[in-house]
Amino acid sequence: MKLYDSRGPNPKLVRMFAAEKGLQFDETIPVDLPKGENRQALYLSKNPAGQLPCLELNGGYFLAETIAICEYLEERQAEPVLIGTTPEQRAETRMWVRRMEWKIIQPMLDGFRFGRGHDFFKDRMRVIPEAADGLKAVAQDGLRWLERQLEGRVTIVPDRFTLADIALYPILEFGASVGQPLDPALRSLTAWFEAVGSRDSARNDWYQPKAAVE
Numbered sequence: 001m002k003l004y005d006s007r008g009p010n011p012k013l014v015r016m017f018a019a020e021k022g023l024q025f026d027e028t029i030p031v032d033l034p035k036g037e038n039r040q041a042l043y044l045s046k047n048p049a050g051q052l053p054c055l056e057l058n059g060g061y062f063l064a065e066t067i068a069i070c071e072y073l074e075e076r077q078a079e080p081v082l083i084g085t086t087p088e089q090r091a092e093t094r095m096w097v098r099r100m101e102w103k104i105i106q107p108m109l110d111g112f113r114f115g116r117g118h119d120f121f122k123d124r125m126r127v128i129p130e131a132a133d134g135l136k137a138v139a140q141d142g143l144r145w146l147e148r149q150l151e152g153r154v155t156i157v158p159d160r161f162t163l164a165d166i167a168l169y170p171i172l173e174f175g176a177s178v179g180q181p182l183d184p185a186l187r188s189l190t191a192w193f194e195a196v197g198s199r200d201s202a203r204n205d206w207y208q209p210k211a212a213v214e
């Protein structure tokens with residue numbers, strides 16, 4: 001398994017998931033985002049969506065999209081369980097992941113791309129500067145909604161640390177670095193953010209993996 005890797009919250013999400021599982025990539029191949037290497041023919045032949053991360057499997061498959069990659073890793077190595085052991089648990093985790101994606105992650109990242117990140121992204125994708133502030137506000141609405149759900153619990157899926165926590169954490173960490181910080185008045189969410197951030201998988205991008213997947 002080779003991980004095409006870069007800076008940014010999405011590759012970190014996959015590294016974090018792998019670290020939680022103690023998984024090792026055979027090789028990590030850095031791709032230069034600022035130079036636009038990911039938008040050139042060689043990388044596009046692996047991931048036509050032109051973004052990072054991407055996982056190259058031994059059989060010649062290329063897997064992109066963070067959540068699909070994490071689902072694959074869970075299937076390859078069940079323990080520790082981060083999605084679920086029963087159909088109900090898996091569906092519950094996926095429900096929360098989807099909520100994180102459409103309520104917070106997508107508007108927060110597009111708010112960045114269309115706003116502060118405009119000059120970086122304008123020749124890579126359609127950017128809509130007039131939508132930036134609205135998208136950032138949508139993300140904050142999503143965070144306030146999540147705050148209400150988290151009251152009295154420390155994980156996004158009740159009673160289980162899951163992919164939903166891992167999907168959101170690097171995005172909020174990134175958001176805070178680009179002018180979309182977490183409002184400290186959201187106390188449950190702030191406590192959740194600090195708890196997830198204290199895990200080894202979150203603190204160290206260059207974790208030491210413990211086990212290998214073929």
Ligand SMILES: N[C@@H](CCC(=O)N[C@@H](CS)C(=O)NCC(=O)O)C(=O)O
Binds near residue numbers: 011064
């Ligand atoms: N939907 C994709 C999003 C991936 C993404 O946005 N990756 C960023 C890095 S965090 C990227 O490649 N940005 C550079 C670009 O779009 O040219 C996923 O889930 O993997």
